[in-house]
Amino acid sequence: MGTMKRIAVLTSGGDAPGMNSAIRAVVYGANKAEIEVIGILRGYEGLIDWETRAVTIDDVRNINNRGGTILYSSRSERFLKKEWREKAAENLRKNQIDALVAIGGDGTMRGAIDFQQEGINTICIPGTIDRDVSCSEYTLGFDTAANTATDAIDRIRDSSVSHERCSVVEVMGRKRGYIALWAGMAASADAIVLPEKWDGNFDHIIETLKQRHAAGHDSYLVVVAEGVTDAPELAELIRKKTGIESRVSVLGYIQRGGSPTAKDRMYGSLMGAYAVELLNQGKKNQVVAIKNDLLVSYDLNEALQIANNELDSFQYELSLSLAE
Ligand code: F6P
Secondary structure, rough: OOOEEEEEEOOOOOOOOOHHHHHHHHHHHHHHOOOOOEEEEHHHHHHHHOOEEEOHHHHHOOOOOOOOOOOOOOOOOOHHOOHHHHHHHHHHHHOOOEEEEEEEEEHHHHHHHHHHHHHOOOOEEEOOOOOOOOOOOOOEHHHHHHHHHHHHHHHHHHHHHHHOOOEEEEEOOOOHHHHHHHHHHHHHOEEEEEEOOOOOOOOHHHHHHHHHHHOOOOOEEEEEEEEOOOOOHHHHHHHHHOOOOOOEEEEEEHOHHHHHHHHHHHHHHHHHHHHHHHOOOOOEEEEEEOOOOEEEEEHHHHHHOOOOOOOOOOHHHHHHHHHH
């Protein structure tokens, strides 16, 4: 057995399906190594205010199928300031916590990077529907969110066909377009508007829709990542320039909720178990990641250097050619 006696686990940032599986695997892994696990409530906020709950095997046995996070989540403004990070570190030391496992997205990882200065060993697990943690090919929740969005768009398509309309569907992913790309491709969109590729020019989309209208198509679909452009404005533009009746659907938080897919449960379990494994090996300040479909880990500072703000170019090119 190692020297570790007690660790803490938290979830931070936007909740993501699969977070519960990661918590569960951390608890199971720790239990095997005779390490006690303290659950921190509401992410870094709970670390500052020391809001906790015990997470025993009994607490997590049947949570794989539950969306959201049993530990609650928040985006902590206070944790951005050193004084509050010091308070959080003091709480951890006072309660004899040897290490922290933080499950969340980009913001959570940045918080953990700053937290290193306070001497707390933190292992991060990438959990966000946006798939925007650059060092990892996968982030927990993406698969569920992409499937939920696809299912919702399929339903919208049924109505769109019946009324021979154009549907402009806004999906989540402010900075990364993977949800839009995957759900858009899966639902055979006529156009997909992505933050990484957006040049502010609607002409190509309008031209495509005009041609399809002339060719007698019975429905049209434009998938837009949130924050790129104003969806109602785009729908109005389509109506004006093409004569096609257009409607907007904003999918919103349904994409964050719901029972995780098998992939998110599995990857949550793998990543949670691996985080404990890293701690057992005496590793410090790491990010669990997926590379070439295998579990790997990066030093927190090194992970930050792996800046990859590009979409997979093959997937992107394919989305264009399949929408032609
Ligand atoms: O978790 C990621 C995400 O859902 C983004 O896609 C979205 O921009 C953001 O969170 C919304 O966050 P909030 O919960 O603060 O409204």
